[in-house]
Amino acid sequence: MYDKKGNENYNYNKIVEIINKKVNYIDTDNDRDICYYDKIAIIKELNTDEIVSIRKGRLSKKWKKI
Numbered sequence: 001m002y003d004k005k006g007n008e009n010y011n012y013n014k015i016v017e018i019i020n021k022k023v024n025y026i027d028t029d030n031d032r033d034i035c036y037y038d039k040i041a042i043i044k045e046l047n048t049d050e051i052v053s054i055r056k057g058r059l060s061k062k063w064k065k066i
Helices: 012-019
Strands: 025-027 032-037 040-044 051-056 063-065
Touching: 012 032, 012 040
Parallel strands: none
Antiparallel strands: 025 032, 025 063, 032 040, 040 051
Protein backbone atom coordinates (compact mmCIF):
# COMPACT_ATOMS: atom_id res chain seq x y z
CA MET A 1 0.00 0.00 0.00
CA TYR A 2 1.18 3.50 -0.77
CA ASP A 3 0.64 6.89 0.83
CA LYS A 4 -0.37 10.06 -1.02
CA LYS A 5 3.28 10.83 -1.87
CA GLY A 6 3.82 7.41 -3.44
CA ASN A 7 5.95 5.97 -0.63
CA GLU A 8 5.40 2.33 0.21
CA ASN A 9 3.92 1.88 3.69
CA TYR A 10 3.56 -1.89 3.66
CA ASN A 11 3.07 -4.68 1.15
CA TYR A 12 1.27 -8.00 0.87
CA ASN A 13 4.19 -10.01 2.26
CA LYS A 14 4.42 -7.79 5.34
CA ILE A 15 0.68 -8.21 6.01
CA VAL A 16 0.93 -12.01 5.71
CA GLU A 17 3.92 -12.00 8.06
CA ILE A 18 1.98 -10.03 10.70
CA ILE A 19 -1.15 -12.19 10.33
CA ASN A 20 0.91 -15.28 11.10
CA LYS A 21 2.27 -13.77 14.32
CA LYS A 22 0.70 -14.09 17.74
CA VAL A 23 -2.13 -11.74 18.75
CA ASN A 24 -0.65 -9.27 21.22
CA TYR A 25 -3.47 -6.76 21.93
CA ILE A 26 -7.22 -6.80 22.44
CA ASP A 27 -9.64 -3.95 21.72
CA THR A 28 -11.51 -3.29 24.97
CA ASP A 29 -14.43 -1.57 23.21
CA ASN A 30 -15.56 -4.39 20.93
CA ASP A 31 -13.44 -7.40 21.96
CA ARG A 32 -11.44 -7.76 18.78
CA ASP A 33 -8.00 -9.35 18.47
CA ILE A 34 -5.18 -7.14 17.27
CA CYS A 35 -1.82 -8.12 15.83
CA TYR A 36 0.35 -5.02 16.19
CA TYR A 37 3.89 -5.19 14.84
CA ASP A 38 6.12 -2.60 13.15
CA LYS A 39 3.44 0.08 13.64
CA ILE A 40 0.95 -1.93 11.57
CA ALA A 41 -2.23 -3.21 13.23
CA ILE A 42 -4.37 -6.01 11.83
CA ILE A 43 -7.72 -6.05 13.60
CA LYS A 44 -9.63 -9.35 13.58
CA GLU A 45 -12.95 -10.58 14.92
CA LEU A 46 -12.49 -12.56 18.11
CA ASN A 47 -14.22 -15.82 17.18
CA THR A 48 -13.92 -15.94 13.40
CA ASP A 49 -10.45 -14.41 12.78
CA GLU A 50 -12.05 -12.40 9.98
CA ILE A 51 -9.91 -9.33 9.24
CA VAL A 52 -11.92 -6.21 9.97
CA SER A 53 -9.30 -3.55 9.37
CA ILE A 54 -5.65 -2.89 8.64
CA ARG A 55 -4.20 0.32 9.94
CA LYS A 56 -0.82 1.94 10.24
CA GLY A 57 0.21 4.15 13.11
CA ARG A 58 0.45 4.17 16.85
CA LEU A 59 -1.45 2.17 19.41
CA SER A 60 -4.95 3.16 20.45
CA LYS A 61 -5.56 3.91 24.12
CA LYS A 62 -8.46 1.44 23.96
CA TRP A 63 -6.15 -1.50 23.22
CA LYS A 64 -4.93 -3.67 26.08
CA LYS A 65 -1.71 -5.68 25.86
CA ILE A 66 -2.24 -9.41 26.32
